Amino acid sequence: MAEQTNDAASTTADTIAGTTADTMDDAPTAGMGLTARERKWIAYDVGNSAFVLLSTAVVPIYANSLLEAAGQNDIVSTWGYAQTVASLVIAVLMPLLGSIADVQGMKVRFFCGFFGTGVVTCCAMALPLSWLPFLVFYVLATIGLNGSLTFYDSMLIDTTTNERMDRVSSHGYGWGYVGSTVPFLVCIALIFGGPALLGLDTAFCTRISFLITAVWWAVFTIPLLTSYRQKHYRATRDQLGAAVRGTFHELGSTFGKIVKNKPLWMFMLAFFFYIDAVNTVITMSTSYGTQLGLDSTQLVIALLVTQFVAFPCAILYGRLAGRFGAKPMIVIAVVAYMCIVFFAAFFLRSEVQFWILAILVGMFQGGIQALSRSYYGKLVPKTHANEYYGFYDIFGKTASIIGTFLVATTTTITGDASIGVLSIAILLALALVFLLLQKDPTRR
Template identity: 30%
Template sequence: MQKNNPRIVNAWCMYDWANSVHALVIVSSIFPVYFSATALSASGSPEINFFGFSVKSSVLFSYTVSSAFLITAALIPLCTAIADYTGRKKSFMKFFCYLGAISCMLLFFFTKDTLIPSLLLFGLSLIGWSGSIVFYDSYLPEIATEENYDRYSARGFSMGYFGSVLLLLFNLSMILFPHFYGIENKAIPARISFFTVGVWWILFAQIPFRYLPAGKPSARSVQSNWFFNGFQELKKVYGQLQDQPYLAKFLSAFFIYTMGLRTVMYVATIFGATELKLPSQSLIITVLLIQLVGIVGSFAFAWLSGQIGNIYALMIGVVIWIGICTGAYYTTEAMEFYILACTVGMVMGGLQSLSRATYSKLLPEQTTDTASYFSFYDVTEKLAIVLGTFIYGFVDQFTGSMRYSILALLVIFIFGLILLARIPSRKVYRFELESQD
C-alpha cells in the first residue's frame, strides 16, 4: 500500500475525530459530573450500596475504569491474533467502535434508579473505545513512513480535540440553556449528550471505515486454537523485546508514566467535584479549556521532539506532570484548579501522541504484524490504567481523601522519569544501529 497517501492519512485521523468525543464527554466532563450528582441524590451521601457493599462514589467510578480495562487487556490479544491471521483488522475495529457507541447511546436512560446498570454501560463504552483504539493505532506504521509518525499522530490527536470540542459546545449549550431547546427537565440535556456521543462516533467512523485498508491474512499457517494464538502472539512479541533493548526500556517507562497520566484523565473531574466542590458548569467549561489547549500541546510536543528527540521531549512532559501533581495536592481554590487544568491540557495530548509515535519508530524494521505489536502496546497501556486507577481508588478509600491519591501519582511519575532517563535519544539510537551495520 502506498504510504503517506493524503486521503488515507486524513481518513485515519478522522477516527480520532470520531472517538474522542467519548474521552471528552463521557470520560472527562459531563458523565463524571452527572454521575456524582446522581449518586448523591440516589443515596443522600457519597456512599453507594454496590451489591451489599458501601463504597464511595468516586472509588466506584475508579474501580469501574479499572475493571473495564482489565477486561479489555484480556480480550485484545485474542482479537488481534485473529485479525493478524485472517486480515480482519478493520472488522474488529468496527465491532469495538459500535459496542462503545451503542453503550453511550443507552446511557440516555441513566437515572438514579438505573445507577448500577448505567455504570456497567459506562464500563462497556470504555471497553469499546479502548478496543477499537488498538486496531486504529496499528494502522500508523502501515499508512505512513517513519519521518511522518510524529506529525500524523499529532494531527490525529488535534483533530480529536477539535471535533470533541464542537460536540461539547453543543452539549454545553443544552445544559446551560435548556429552555432554548424547549427542555424543562434539567437532567435531560446531560442524557441527550450521552446519546449524541454514540451518534457522532458511529457517523464519523464511517470515513476511516471507508478508506482504511481491510488488511490481508497472515502468510503463517493458521492454528486451530485461537485462544492460545492470542497469547502466543504476546509471548512472541515479549521474546522479541530481548533483541530490542530500547523498545523494552521504552515500554517499561511508558507503563509507569501512563499509570499516572491516564488515571488523571479519568478522575480529574471527580476530584474537582468532590474535593473542591466546584459547580458542574465550571467543571465542564474547564474540561473544554483543556481540549482547546490540548490542540496546541499536541503540535508543540511534535515540534519539540523534532528539535531534541522523542525521549527528551517525553521527559520534559513527565517533569511537567510531576509539577501538576504537586500543585494539585496543595490546590484549594478554583482559580488554582483552572491553572492546573490548562497545564494538563498542554501535556496530556502531547504525551499520548508522542508515545504512540515513539513506539512506532522503535518497532523492528519490516514489521508486518503491526496489530500484534500494537496489541502488546495496548495491553501494556490498559494494565497501566488498571493499576493506576486501582491505586488511586484504594488510597482514596483507605485514607478518605483523594489528595493522598494524588501523592501516589506523584511518586509514579517520578519513577517513570527515572526509567525514561535510561533511554538514549532517537539520534543516538540510530547512530548505534548504523555503527553496528
C-alpha cells in the same frame, strides 16, 4: 509459524491494488502538510474523543443521579468497579485479538466490530434505564471504544511512514481534543438550556446527548473505513486457521521477544509509570476542584480550557519531535509533569491556581500521549503491530490503578492530601530512570 509478509511483499501488494485515488490519498495536502489518507485516519480521533469527553464530564453525573434515585449510597465504588471491569476486559482481550488481527484483512474487521459495539451501546445508554442496565451499556461502550483504539493505533503504521508518524499521531490527538468540544458544547447547551428553553426534562436532555455523541462518533469514522488498507500483515486470509491455532503460542513468544528487546522493554516500563501518573493527575485535578468549592459549571469550563490548550500544544509537540526526536520530547513531558505535581501539591489552593493547573496539564497531556503512540509504533515489527499494541494496551490500562491507589493510601497514612498528590512524583521518577537508561534505536 512462518511469516509470509515482508516489506517487499507489502510493496508489491500495494502496487497491484494501487489506484489513482490511492495515489491522491498519499499526496500531501497544502496547508496542513498531511496526506488525505492521514487526515482520514485523524478523523477517527475527532469522532471517538467526543465519547471520551462526555464520559469524563456528563456520564458520571448522570450515573450518580440514577444510583441516588435507587437509594444506592456507595456511588464512588460502584462507578470505580464499572471502570475497572471495562479496563480488565480490554487488557485480557487485546493481545489475543490483536494477534489474530495481524492476519491480512482482519484488522479492519476487528476495528469495525469494536467501533460498532461502542456506537450501538452509546445509543442504548439513551434509553430510560435504571442504574444497573445503564452501567452495563456504559461498560460495553467503553470496551468498544478502547478496543477500537487498539486497532486504530496500530493502523498508524499502515497510514504513514516512520518519519511522519510523530506528526500524524500528534495531529490526531490535537484535532481530537478540539473536535470533541463541538458535540460536547451542543450537549451541554441542551442539558443546561433544554429545561428552561424547551421545557424538556434534564434527564431526557442528557439521554439525547448520548445519541448526539454516538452520531458524531459514527460520522467521523466513515472517512477511515473508506480509505484504510492494511499494508503490513503476517499471514494471508487463507492461513487464518493456522494463525488462530498458533495465537496462544505466539503471545508467549511475543512477550518473550519484548522482554529480550531491551530498548522496547525499557520504554514499556517507563510508559507504564508515566502514563499512570498522567491519568492520575487528570483524575485528582477534578477532585481538587471539587474540594476548592468549584461548581460543576466551572469544572466543565476548566475541562474545555484543557481541551483547547491541548490542541495546538499536541501539534507543536509533533513538530518538535520531528526536529529533536520523539523520546527527548517524551522525557521533557515527564519532567514537566513532575513540575505539575509539585505545583498541585504545594501551590494549588485557589480557583486561579486551579485554572493554571488546567492550562499546564493541557500543554503536555496531548503531546506525551501522541508521541508515546507513535514512538512505540517505530519500535515494534510492522507485521505484528496489532499483537504488540495489545501489550501496549495492557500496560496502559493496568497502569490506571496504581496512581490513584498510591495517592489514596499515602493520604490516609499521612493525613495530608498534599503529600498524597506528591506521591505521584514517585511514578514519574521511575519512568524518568527507565527513559534515561533506554538507548533510543530510532536515533541515527
